[in-house]
Amino acid sequence: MSHLLVDHIVKNFGPNEVLSDLSFSIEKEEFVTIIGPSGSGKSTIFNLIGGIMTPEKGVIQLEGNNIIGKRGSISFMPQTPSLLPWRTVLQNVLLGAELQGKKDRDKAIEMLHKAGLTDYVHARPEELSGGMKQRVAFIRALLSPQSLICLDEPFSALDELTRLEMQKWLLSIWEDYRRTVLFVTHSIEEALFLSDRIIVISAKPTRVAAEFKVPFKRPRDESLFLDDKFLKWKRTVTYSLKNVGSEKDGDANRRTYPFRSI
Amino acid sequence: MNYLIRKGWRPIAVLLLLFILWEIIVKITKVPDWLLPAPTMIINEIISGWTSFYPDLVSTAKIAVEGFLVGTTVGLVVAVSLHLVPWIRDSVYPLLILSQNVPIIVLAPLLVIWFGFGLLPKIIVITLTCFFPITVAALDGFKQVPYAHKHYMLMAGAGKSQMFWKLEWPYALPSVFSGLKISATYSVMGAVISEWLGAEKGIGVYMTLASSSFRTDKVFVAILSIMVLSLLFFAVIVAAEKYFIRWQSKGGTME
Numbered sequence: 368m369s370h371l372l373v374d375h376i377v378k379n380f381g382p383n384e385v386l387s388d389l390s391f392s393i394e395k396e397e398f399v400t401i402i403g404p405s406g407s408g409k410s411t412i413f414n415l416i417g418g419i420m421t422p423e424k425g426v427i428q429l430e431g432n433n434i435i436g437k438r439g440s441i442s443f444m445p446q447t448p449s450l451l452p453w454r455t456v457l458q459n460v461l462l463g464a465e466l467q468g469k470k471d472r473d474k475a476i477e478m479l480h481k482a483g484l485t486d487y488v489h490a491r492p493e494e495l496s497g498g499m500k501q502r503v504a505f506i507r508a509l510l511s512p513q514s515l516i517c518l519d520e521p522f523s524a525l526d527e528l529t530r531l532e533m534q535k536w537l538l539s540i541w542e543d544y545r546r547t548v549l550f551v552t553h554s555i556e557e558a559l560f561l562s563d564r565i566i567v568i569s570a571k572p573t574r575v576a577a578e579f580k581v582p583f584k585r586p587r588d589e590s591l592f593l594d595d596k597f598l599k600w601k602r603t604v605t606y607s608l609k610n611v612g613s614e615k616d617g618d619a620n621r622r623t624y625p626f627r628s629i
Numbered sequence: 630m631n632y633l634i635r636k637g638w639r640p641i642a643v644l645l646l647l648f649i650l651w652e653i654i655v656k657i658t659k660v661p662d663w664l665l666p667a668p669t670m671i672i673n674e675i676i677s678g679w680t681s682f683y684p685d686l687v688s689t690a691k692i693a694v695e696g697f698l699v700g701t702t703v704g705l706v707v708a709v710s711l712h713l714v715p716w717i718r719d720s721v722y723p724l725l726i727l728s729q730n731v732p733i734i735v736l737a738p739l740l741v742i743w744f745g746f747g748l749l750p751k752i753i754v755i756t757l758t759c760f761f762p763i764t765v766a767a768l769d770g771f772k773q774v775p776y777a778h779k780h781y782m783l784m785a786g787a788g789k790s791q792m793f794w795k796l797e798w799p800y801a802l803p804s805v806f807s808g809l810k811i812s813a814t815y816s817v818m819g820a821v822i823s824e825w826l827g828a829e830k831g832i833g834v835y836m837t838l839a840s841s842s843f844r845t846d847k848v849f850v851a852i853l854s855i856m857v858l859s860l861l862f863f864a865v866i867v868a869a870e871k872y873f874i875r876w877q878s879k880g881g882t883m884e
């Protein structure tokens with residue numbers, strides 16, 4: 368059974384047809400990235416999985432259970448860190464767990480140490496840099512009890528250097544605390560560096576345009592960015608993303624490239 | 630305290646200058662005392678009349694505090710119910726604004742007719758003068774909660790009461806304190822007005838007696854004491870604010 372199953376989802380906002388027949392699934396402890404044009408409905412997918420919107424049609428299942436309209440079944444990291452300014456870093460990372468009624472203070476402190484935030488455990492968010500705030504937001508998501516973590520373009524507001532640092536950091540933490548991850552990004556390099564699988568979605572009305580299994584072995588490090596194979600893959604994904612804007616008929620364009628670079 | 634001295638010396642200097650000017654003008658032009666008493670005369674009255682004035686001061690301060698507490702409670706309850714129940718907001722908010730257009734002076738005699746001369750009409754007058762700033766400020770605070778924060782809380786599965794207590798209430802607290810500061814000063818005014826409805830003691834009573842007997846110096850003592858009381862109330866709220874809201878100290882939106 369897949370960890371998350373999204374099947375034939377249709378979502379409109381009035382006359383604005385956003386998701387048309389979107390389907391994909393994620394396996395347990397898999398890191399899957401969705402990449403697609405801006406405005407294609409990536410955040411909408413999260414809102415549907417998070418239960419704060421309901422689809423017109425389709426099925427969304429978490430470990431076999433219907434979660435349509437059920438809030439709190441996933442753990443979430445937004446694009447802006449959204450840390451509460453009156454809480455300390457420690458109180459902030461515990462928020463997600465607190466909402467579900469299961470706080471573990473010791474584990475939180477241990478994770479903050481691992482994340483290099485030892486000096487900031489009792490600091491307030493305003494004292495942190497942008498990158499540190501995102502670390503805190505990610506740890507908050509990791510400490511939440513839900514089994515699936517959804518990240519909506521978490522690094523897109525950071526500068527280039529910080530972003531690379533954060534990607535490496537995210538991978539190392541994730542390799543320690545394996546969870547199922549659904550990640551959304553604009554950046555093809557980010558997607559290739561982080562994920563096991565990439566799902567390319569088309570422009571509105573949105574459906575899955577292509578799927579790639581990323582073959583790079585873990586643990587990965589930044590030398591991967593200069594690897595020939597990596598560059599070839601980057602070209603492939605870029606090409607598939609360029610195509611999605613114009614083509615309209617769905618399944619004909621849906622290609623899977625398992626373990627094969629072009 | 631250092632901060633207070635650094636910031637406070639300028640207005641104090643201006644005030645002192647003003648008093649000196651006032652004293653000189655009164656002495657030179659020989660204005661009669663009942664028209665405009667000199668500052669020294671007012672100070673003399675404060676010292677010599679202190680024992681008889683003190684009970685009035687205490688009585689007003691007490692009723693102002695009581696009224697302020699009731700007014701704050703009412704203001705917050707109104708704000709929270711307006712915020713949490715949309716249909717109440719739509720139907721009651723316009724009426725609230727309207728209620729602020731009815732002058733208290735006009736309302737006061739009515740309150741006496743309905744509730745007599747006891748404590749109740751006085752508390753109602755003070756409540757009416759001080760609940761509104763709190764309600765407006767709190768509602769504003771609730772409205773200013775950023776969408777990103779609410780979105781996170783929703784995605785993380787926060788219920789309605791978690792949303793309120795963990796996000797909206799703490800977020801609105803600085804706004805609530807702005808409202809409290811205004812209301813605290815209003816409550817002293819409200820207390821004095823309420824005493825005009827008929828009371829045995831209080832600055833309001835003292836003031837009425839003073840002006841009807843042309844003891845202008847006493848009127849000034851009353852005015853001065855109202856100002857000092859208001860300032861004191863204000864200072865208490867500021868101190869409470871500093872204690873409860875430490876997180877915004879760097880934000881710069883507060884003073």
Ligand SMILES: Nc1ncnc2c1ncn2[C@@H]1O[C@H](COP(=O)(O)OP(=O)(O)O)[C@@H](O)[C@H]1O
Pocket residue numbers: 380383385404405406407408409410411412
């Ligand atoms: N709450 C909403 N109400 C109306 N339209 C919305 C809402 N949320 C998103 N949309 C529309 O859905 C489309 C996709 O939005 P979004 O999911 O934010 O895209 P992405 O995250 O891929 O940039 C856009 O056309 C946007 O206007």
Ligand SMILES: [Mg+2]
Pocket residue numbers: 409410519
């Ligand atoms: Mg988005």
